[in-house]
Amino acid sequence: MQQVEKKQRENWGSRFGFLMAAAGSAVGLGNIWRFPYLAGENGGGAFLVIYLLCILFVGLSIMIAEFAVGRRTGLAAVGAFKSQNKNWTFAGALGVLSGFFIMGFYPVVGGWSLAYVFKSVTGLLAAPEAIGDAFGAFITASSEPLVWMIIYLAINLVIVAKGIAGGIEKAGKVLMPTLFVLLIFIIFRSVSLPGASAGLNFLFKPDWSLVTGQTVLAALGQSFFTLSLGMGCMITYGSYLSKKEELPSNALTVTGLDTLVALMAGLAIFPALFAFGMEPTQGPGLVFVVVPTIFAQMGGIGPLFSVIFFVALTVAALTSSLSLMEVVVAYMIDEKGMARKPATYITSAIMGVMCILSSLSMGTLAGVKLFGVGFFDFFDILTDKIFLAIGGMLLAIFVGWFMKKEDLKDELTNGGTVAFGLFELWYTLIKYVVPVIIAVVAIMGIAAIEQTSLMIFGIVIILVLAVFSKKL
Ligand code: PHE
Numbered sequence: 001m002q003q004v005e006k007k008q009r010e011n012w013g014s015r016f017g018f019l020m021a022a023a024g025s026a027v028g029l030g031n032i033w034r035f036p037y038l039a040g041e042n043g044g045g046a047f048l049v050i051y052l053l054c055i056l057f058v059g060l061s062i063m064i065a066e067f068a069v070g071r072r073t074g075l076a077a078v079g080a081f082k083s084q085n086k087n088w089t090f091a092g093a094l095g096v097l098s099g100f101f102i103m104g105f106y107p108v109v110g111g112w113s114l115a116y117v118f119k120s121v122t123g124l125l126a127a128p129e130a131i132g133d134a135f136g137a138f139i140t141a142s143s144e145p146l147v148w149m150i151i152y153l154a155i156n157l158v159i160v161a162k163g164i165a166g167g168i169e170k171a172g173k174v175l176m177p178t179l180f181v182l183l184i185f186i187i188f189r190s191v192s193l194p195g196a197s198a199g200l201n202f203l204f205k206p207d208w209s210l211v212t213g214q215t216v217l218a219a220l221g222q223s224f225f226t227l228s229l230g231m232g233c234m235i236t237y238g239s240y241l242s243k244k245e246e247l248p249s250n251a252l253t254v255t256g257l258d259t260l261v262a263l264m265a266g267l268a269i270f271p272a273l274f275a276f277g278m279e280p281t282q283g284p285g286l287v288f289v290v291v292p293t294i295f296a297q298m299g300g301i302g303p304l305f306s307v308i309f310f311v312a313l314t315v316a317a318l319t320s321s322l323s324l325m326e327v328v329v330a331y332m333i334d335e336k337g338m339a340r341k342p343a344t345y346i347t348s349a350i351m352g353v354m355c356i357l358s359s360l361s362m363g364t365l366a367g368v369k370l371f372g373v374g375f376f377d378f379f380d381i382l383t384d385k386i387f388l389a390i391g392g393m394l395l396a397i398f399v400g401w402f403m404k405k406e407d408l409k410d411e412l413t414n415g416g417t418v419a420f421g422l423f424e425l426w427y428t429l430i431k432y433v434v435p436v437i438i439a440v441v442a443i444m445g446i447a448a449i450e451q452t453s454l455m456i457f458g459i460v461i462i463l464v465l466a467v468f469s470k471k472l
Helices: 017-025 031-040 045-073 076-083 087-102 106-119 130-142 144-162 166-191 195-204 213-226 233-239 248-274 283-298 303-336 340-360 377-404 406-412 423-448 452-471
Strands: none
Touching: 017 031, 017 166, 017 248, 017 303, 031 045, 031 106, 031 233, 031 283, 031 303, 031 377, 045 076, 045 213, 045 233, 045 377, 045 406, 076 087, 076 166, 076 195, 076 248, 076 303, 076 340, 076 377, 087 233, 087 303, 087 377, 087 452, 106 144, 106 283, 106 303, 130 144, 130 213, 130 248, 130 283, 130 340, 144 213, 144 303, 144 340, 166 340, 195 248, 213 248, 213 283, 213 377, 213 423, 233 303, 248 283, 283 303, 303 340, 340 377, 377 423, 377 452, 406 423
16 A cells, blocks of 8 residues: 555535535624624724725635635644744744634633523513613623533533534534524514614714724724634635635635625614614623514514524534634644544633633623733733734735745646636735735724733734744
């Protein structure tokens, strides 16, 4: 038998399987929980326009680049950079760290969603006017949200420890379309409520006077977060992709689906929000208050719809957090030679501790501040406002300046067998435009943000990684 140097790289079973996995990673809490409240806090329409521009010009280009790097090198985040240029290992390491930190708060929200599956049928919807207060009381409690978070994290652990098994894929194939249908249903309910048009105005009529450097940074960070970019996730997924697949069109499909779900969430939430006379700036509780309120108003089988909605939201969250955990676990397996099970257990244990702190920072530990913010915000702001954007910028610089143009062209056209008419445009964007946009936005954002010390801390971490990365 012929000696093979590298292990044969696993491939996705089918194009559909890959699309579901990549779209599953992209579509998550970012679209349904986060996008609406960020839009609500950042002025609605103006935020939406900037967000869409970020997705189109930055996000899509970076996703194509991540797929290309992953498939070209056939390696996950750290290995992909390292194999091309040792000095760039830190860019991959930053990705792994981002995965870690996002998992310091994501499962907390996943736990809320899981809890709401049960709360929907245990009386929450019986008192529609108290739904907002009930949410506040729930997340600030000291033990209840912890229990749900731990259950949520345990589900992740079991699946990742086994490798990505058929179970979650099967569940995703049923529940993601269910989520879609339910969103359409909620949109109809929402826009037909009296007073709904104020919500549509809020979402689609930009008020530019509300835009600051912060708004743009929030939109850019969200575009990375929602597309799972800037942390090696799509590099890893691309590395399992067959040479026959067309990368640009797959990237377009994933980006399109993700954007569609975010827009649908906006359409589902804002009209109802204004119809009920609620505030768009209520932050992370938005979806947990508005959606149950809509179903409570329905009476009858309303609670059933609410249950299905939160089941679907939990599954959307799961397919994302699995990918996040997988990036960290894959690093420990590939680069540290650990077996999958212990790698998963250690990773989950650390994530569990971070999540306990995050969850408690909503109530019991509200007074404990790290660089001026609580634990939940610490992990959130650090990743979404700094690490992901900088990670994306590093990837763009790496691809634009350290990889050969011919290699990229070869990868993106499958060795010249398929056309990618926009190659030159994409290359120009990645090489010149994307790094500059991100640098400018990051600088504007830093100048405008209140948590300067947190920003500086984030940048110091990146520099420390850059110095010590060769050991990784
Ligand atoms: N894209 C996911 C969401 O929108 C979150 C995520 C970020 C997943 C980064 C993987 C990597 O919820």
